[in-house]
Amino acid sequence: MQTVLYARVSTADQTIAHQRKQAEASGFKIDAVVADDGVSGVSTVLADRAQGRRLFDMLRAGDVLVVRWVDRLGRNYADVTETIREFMRRGVIIRTVINGLTFDGATTDPMQQAVRDALIAFMAATAQAQAEATKEAQRAGIDHAKGRDDAYLGRKPSYTRAQLDDVITGLDRGDAVAAIAKATGLSRQTVYRVRDDRSEAEAALARWAA
Template identity: 65%
Template sequence: MSQTILYARVSTTEQTIEHQEAQAVAAGFQIDEVIADDGTSGVSTRLAERPEGKRLYDKLRKGDVLVVRWVDRLGRNYQDVTDTIRYFMKKGIVIRTVINNMTFDGETTDPMQEAVRDALIGFMAATAQAQAEATKEAQKAGIAHHKATSPEKFRGRKPAFTREQFDQAQILLAAGQGHSAIAKATGMNRNAVIRIAKDPAKAEAGLLRWGL
């Protein structure tokens, strides 16, 4: 007996598996099972390498229907998406998309229909890659902007001591001075002295992130 499986993939907190399933049901799909990868990047990880995605290769049988929100759920880039779709079609598995309600299967033998189908697969895969690359570039631009305008978000809280105070504290700690005495001698907060004593490497890393 054939089955209809929805494969969902989410990689950010702005997406949910439940939302993708609700979209499929609203589009008229009767889903027998949902297989999903949560927190998995589709840009860097092939379907067969994802924890749940690889299950599809063992679970799907001839006559089954694989439903995805869009073809970008199936691969990292143009070549990956087209290879994945053609692999499943050769196995007799029908692939359907929620967006635009597209259907891809390997049953047709008419050369014209095959040509149209393959051209459409290529176009959709290329579009998916272009969208992924555009999103990646937008994210890079956003990160660069925030690094310039809100450096504390990416570098953490600015150290409450200078490089000179850090060096002085290190010397006094090595000499066996107490935290309170070091704080008084260097003008530092006692808690800052304790943090340096507990993990000097971490404290220095904070200075380096801020160029101190």
């Protein structure tokens, strides 16, 4: 049996190494890393990604697939739910770094199956909803930035694109501000500012071309 980390990064300031570090810090002993770099989870399903396809070939019954969160598998509801179910049918166990969730097909109890399947559906739907909300906030932020005087950049953001995405993901999950600040390395004040005005947070990145 092996434990495989699947990492996906879609922007320049996200890193595969960071996702592995998070997994290992959470207690996972990673045997192999499979990663797609610069790939969108919205427009490209797992099976169509160069490295994502490898997972279907290499994972066997009893293996553990680790992902930072289900959005690394994808941000499309239908794709994510079917991907997780396909791995479970093959006897693969899926575990997430964030929230410490485990999905497997071992249980035969119908109530436990119902709870598991409902959680999978909820997580997949949340991943897609977050992607759509982030995209809308980005559009609003860019429009807001364009409406400002080009000579005025304002204060340079204290966060990167990856950190902002992590903050938004945490807020959408209902995580506490203190927990988000600790996980991202940002101050609570920064997290509060993002929470209170996501469009301006996006606009600041757009103005500074971050």
